[in-house]
Amino acid sequence: MDLRFTPEEEAFRDEVRQFLVEKLPTRLSDKVRRGLHLTKADMEEWHAILNARGWLANHWPERYGGPGWSVVQRAIFDDEAARAFAPRLVPFGLSMLAPVLIKYGSEEQRRHYLPRILDGTDWWCQGYSEPGAGSDLASLKTSAVRDGNHYVVNGQKTWTTLGQYADWIFCLVRTDPTAKAQEGISFLLIDMKSPGVEVRPIVLLDGDAEVNEVFFTDVRVPVENLVGEENKGWTYAKYLLTYERTNIAGVGASAAAFDRLRATASSLTRGGRPLADDPLFAARLARIEIDLANMATTNLRVVAAAAHGGAPGAESSMLKIKGTEIRQAITALQRRAFGIYAQPFVPEALEEGYNGAPVGPEDANTAAPTYFNMRKLSIFGGSNEVQKNIISKMIVGL
Amino acid sequence: MDFQHSEDRRMLADTLRRFLAEQAPVDRRNAAAYGDSGYSPAVWQGLAELGVIGALFPEAAGGFGGSGFDIMVVFEEIGRALSVEPFLGALTVGHALAAGRRADLLEPIIAGTSIVALADAEPQDRGPDAPYATRATPDGDGWRIDGAKAVVAQAEAAALLLVSAQTVDGASLFLVPSDAAGVSIQGYANVDGGRSGEVRLSGVTLTADARVAADGRAALAAAEAAALLALSAEALGAMEVAKAMTIEYLRTRKQFGVPIGKFQALQHRIATVLLEVEQARSAVINAADAFDHDQGADRDRRLSAAKYTVGATGQLVAEEAIQLHGGIGMTWELPLSHYAKRITMIDHQMGDQDQHLQRYIALGRAA
Ligand SMILES: Cc1cc2nc3c(=O)[nH]c(=O)nc-3n(C[C@H](O)[C@H](O)[C@H](O)COP(=O)(O)OP(=O)(O)OC[C@H]3O[C@@H](n4cnc5c(N)ncnc54)[C@H](O)[C@@H]3O)c2cc1C
Numbered sequence: 001m002d003l004r005f006t007p008e009e010e011a012f013r014d015e016v017r018q019f020l021v022e023k024l025p026t027r028l029s030d031k032v033r034r035g036l037h038l039t040k041a042d043m044e045e046w047h048a049i050l051n052a053r054g055w056l057a058n059h060w061p062e063r064y065g066g067p068g069w070s071v072v073q074r075a076i077f078d079d080e081a082a083r084a085f086a087p088r089l090v091p092f093g094l095s096m097l098a099p100v101l102i103k104y105g106s107e108e109q110r111r112h113y114l115p116r117i118l119d120g121t122d123w124w125c126q127g128y129s130e131p132g133a134g135s136d137l138a139s140l141k142t143s144a145v146r147d148g149n150h151y152v153v154n155g156q157k158t159w160t161t162l163g164q165y166a167d168w169i170f171c172l173v174r175t176d177p178t179a180k181a182q183e184g185i186s187f188l189l190i191d192m193k194s195p196g197v198e199v200r201p202i203v204l205l206d207g208d209a210e211v212n213e214v215f216f217t218d219v220r221v222p223v224e225n226l227v228g229e230e231n232k233g234w235t236y237a238k239y240l241l242t243y244e245r246t247n248i249a250g251v252g253a254s255a256a257a258f259d260r261l262r263a264t265a266s267s268l269t270r271g272g273r274p275l276a277d278d279p280l281f282a283a284r285l286a287r288i289e290i291d292l293a294n295m296a297t298t299n300l301r302v303v304a305a306a307a308h309g310g311a312p313g314a315e316s317s318m319l320k321i322k323g324t325e326i327r328q329a330i331t332a333l334q335r336r337a338f339g340i341y342a343q344p345f346v347p348e349a350l351e352e353g354y355n356g357a358p359v360g361p362e363d364a365n366t367a368a369p370t371y372f373n374m375r376k377l378s379i380f381g382g383s384n385e386v387q388k389n390i391i392s393k394m395i396v397g398l
Numbered sequence: 399m400d401f402q403h404s405e406d407r408r409m410l411a412d413t414l415r416r417f418l419a420e421q422a423p424v425d426r427r428n429a430a431a432y433g434d435s436g437y438s439p440a441v442w443q444g445l446a447e448l449g450v451i452g453a454l455f456p457e458a459a460g461g462f463g464g465s466g467f468d469i470m471v472v473f474e475e476i477g478r479a480l481s482v483e484p485f486l487g488a489l490t491v492g493h494a495l496a497a498g499r500r501a502d503l504l505e506p507i508i509a510g511t512s513i514v515a516l517a518d519a520e521p522q523d524r525g526p527d528a529p530y531a532t533r534a535t536p537d538g539d540g541w542r543i544d545g546a547k548a549v550v551a552q553a554e555a556a557a558l559l560l561v562s563a564q565t566v567d568g569a570s571l572f573l574v575p576s577d578a579a580g581v582s583i584q585g586y587a588n589v590d591g592g593r594s595g596e597v598r599l600s601g602v603t604l605t606a607d608a609r610v611a612a613d614g615r616a617a618l619a620a621a622e623a624a625a626l627l628a629l630s631a632e633a634l635g636a637m638e639v640a641k642a643m644t645i646e647y648l649r650t651r652k653q654f655g656v657p658i659g660k661f662q663a664l665q666h667r668i669a670t671v672l673l674e675v676e677q678a679r680s681a682v683i684n685a686a687d688a689f690d691h692d693q694g695a696d697r698d699r700r701l702s703a704a705k706y707t708v709g710a711t712g713q714l715v716a717e718e719a720i721q722l723h724g725g726i727g728m729t730w731e732l733p734l735s736h737y738a739k740r741i742t743m744i745d746h747q748m749g750d751q752d753q754h755l756q757r758y759i760a761l762g763r764a765a
Contacts, residue, residue: 134653204735205729272525341548342746343747346586360548368743
């Protein structure tokens, strides 16, 4: 047992830190730290900076533009970037579509799409969920019917994150309505500019419009946009879910959010004493800190196992549940910390360059909207209930 | 022993529920709550005409109710409908005035013609017995007030602000017309609907009779007691609706070919919600009883117990309601999300669950 990283790994960490100090624009890290909305251009800017260094697609094989990092190096990078308040990488092209193309796509598709993900030409979004198909994804109904050299797509996707920015959407569509649910699904790449595609925003409870409905009416999609084989889409989609994601626990992001919470607690007073000295608040803070330290080690145990070739099983479900619970607990406490000043809602204050008179202490006005927004963590990416089903199926085996 | 509300109160609740369902269903409530004035003046006038404000005050103060159970019944309905009308201001200011023996000032409040707001909290936190930063100094025959008040509910709509300020004799309460020279209000929307504002008072001069309670602490204690009960009951009403909506959703939303309520994992979750909401109802009943029958620390402990309970239960109910709805639970369009926000933010008004738990402990030690 040795919790230390190797000297090489530590040297790598220093290199990452140095890079972040030099290349991460303060304007961006400030926005992330303060919980402000990132624009499309902000996210693209950070992608471009990483791409210039060759670090954007850090889990891709080298021949497609990956840096050739080990699992441990990737974990170190994700951790350091999050702690430095770097923008989160937009996962749809980089971490969702690309692994599928790399494993199941044609060489032509890889040569066409992967460079465009790297250089930011294409913004991708994920078209899995439908109004009737959430946890039960395999019940999806959007249909694709072959017509000569095209598929004709009809149906609706929903909850499409950042679809308003997207050039392309990767979709699960039903190509064989007679087969068993999982067996008639295909994985199709659709140009959002095709006639018949319509995007409508969904406003979330915090007033934010980050998700959309996407409607398809007789959308003609060239057959070359099929990934892999027809009716094998479910296998590819599942591959994505089990695709080893070291960052699923979000330890770095939670650690950064926790630091900010601690700073809040020591800058505020409650009932005449520092909030951090309030015994109940202090207990809440300590519980989260302990949970986070425990999870950091759990996460590294999984990373270490993966580095030695261990296949991720229930671990990714475990990390998803625990990671999101901790993050949500942090946002709940951040909201609580501001007392009455969590109530004022100044949406303009979530945008860069807001110059209005602040209401209450710094960060107060983002605390409640962030808390409400982060309820999504336990719902998407396979809800926490579904993750528990996966774990219990594995361990009880009934 | 009788756990039914009296016939009169049941009628009051029914009338109120029907009126709000007709006049302020959620879509109209949201339009008003997130609109320019943060509430609906028409709904407020209608409620005043129904006598709902009068139900919050005893006969001696010009009302026809005012007991703990009257307040509970009214505010539970307010919670069920997510009403953003300025009831809490009327309740707190009215009870403070009555305690300060100025019930003569209540008539326009009860008639709904004068909107009032309690301006007590300050931007700078202070200790429990520490003086207010807002100061009132003698000025000729009258007073001059300087200071600032924080997150004053419906500050922009209010014609009168009941302002707590430090005088040489201790804390006193002053009725300040919101259009008085030297009063400025920075208004803003609330996360959960309605509007509040930061109130600045600089060199506001008032006549001598503006000091409506020389002993501000006693009058404020009356206002606070009423507010804790009211907010607890409001939370209860909102939790009942969020619970009912979630149960309905479990029955109707299908995944994997069955209603999701068939999944035992979710059955147990909703069962926990149900039993905690019942516990919260008992806490509110205890608080209403204390409001009527107990004094001093005994009363305040049971009020804090209720506010603590709805704070803790509220977080559970709001989070579970969203979670069990899945993605749709996070949308603005679904009324549920607005219930979840209101339930959550009640824990930010008049002290959160932690503060009331500590107050409960401290009052128990003192007893
Ligand atoms: C902010 C946000 C962004 C999203 N972004 C995307 C995106 O970009 N692309 C995309 O395709 N999708 C996206 N999603 C959709 C997300 O994946 C779904 O919301 C999720 O799969 C849950 O589906 P649902 O919302 O239909 O809830 P449902 O599946 O209807 O679930 C409702 C409740 O029932 C529970 N439940 C369901 N089945 C079971 C079971 N068998 N056992 C126990 N409990 C169960 C769930 O856990 C949940 O609590 C996003 C969602 C959100 C909220």
